[in-house]
Amino acid sequence: MSEKMKFNVFIKGKNVDLVVLDEEAVEKTEWYNWFNDEENTEYMQQHYYPNTRAKQLAFYKSEIENNPKKLQVGIFHNEDKVLIGVISLNNIDYLHRNCSTGTIIGIKKYRKVIYFLEAYKLLIKHAFEQLNMNKLSEGALSKDIADLLIKTLGFKSEGVRRKELYKNGEYIDVHLMGLLKEDFYNHGCDKIEIPPDKPMG
């Protein structure tokens, strides 16, 4: 279990903040171990080889630190003070103003829609409003995740790459989606109200 620790907040949210990842995050959290969990990675291109803290540190140094084409931040539960996941903009193209996205919520009890949506909304707004991106792309191995992004954040389906990846003993489809800046704002997705995490109903 990740111990409670302090992170520098990059983008403040209601239930979760997006926080700066550093070497200490690799050393003191279970971040690396999320990718060893079969359930966590069921719909990810992960869990082909074991991950270690040393590998995660090497990944951090080569792919995250000082990499202008990738922005990866932690998803930090601001009440429980726990790093629950990471989310990223990948392959940032500053000419065509597009990038792809990726996320993992690594601790099972925090794998709730409101955390997922809040983290996505915060990062999408940052991509459009600060980095001047025009389009975000996503490829989901799960139709349910594709449905969630389409229904809530304004993503549009851009087709299916049939039997694109080998996972869990079979070739599986990748559901492609794209989010244009105009779609996000015209459909009011920037104004989705994320409720505070408390018992509802």
Next chain:
Amino acid sequence: MENELEKRIRGIIREVFEISEDETNEEYSMDNVDLWDSMGHMKLLVALEQDFGIKFDIDELIEMVNYSKIKEIIEGKTKST
């Protein structure tokens, strides 16, 4: 005594989350159903939409985190159609 609507909703929840009928839980929720994570949530909502022939909006999708809230929203929608 459960009415038909309640039975249908509970039946769909049990089917989506692979809960056996003898596992009685009056208040299924994200906090006490093992498979009810973000992906499970979408599976459930799609199943409910198909079964009842209705559509949920974003606010409803976010609010529907337990049986009571789901029932309240579906009751409201099916009364008005």
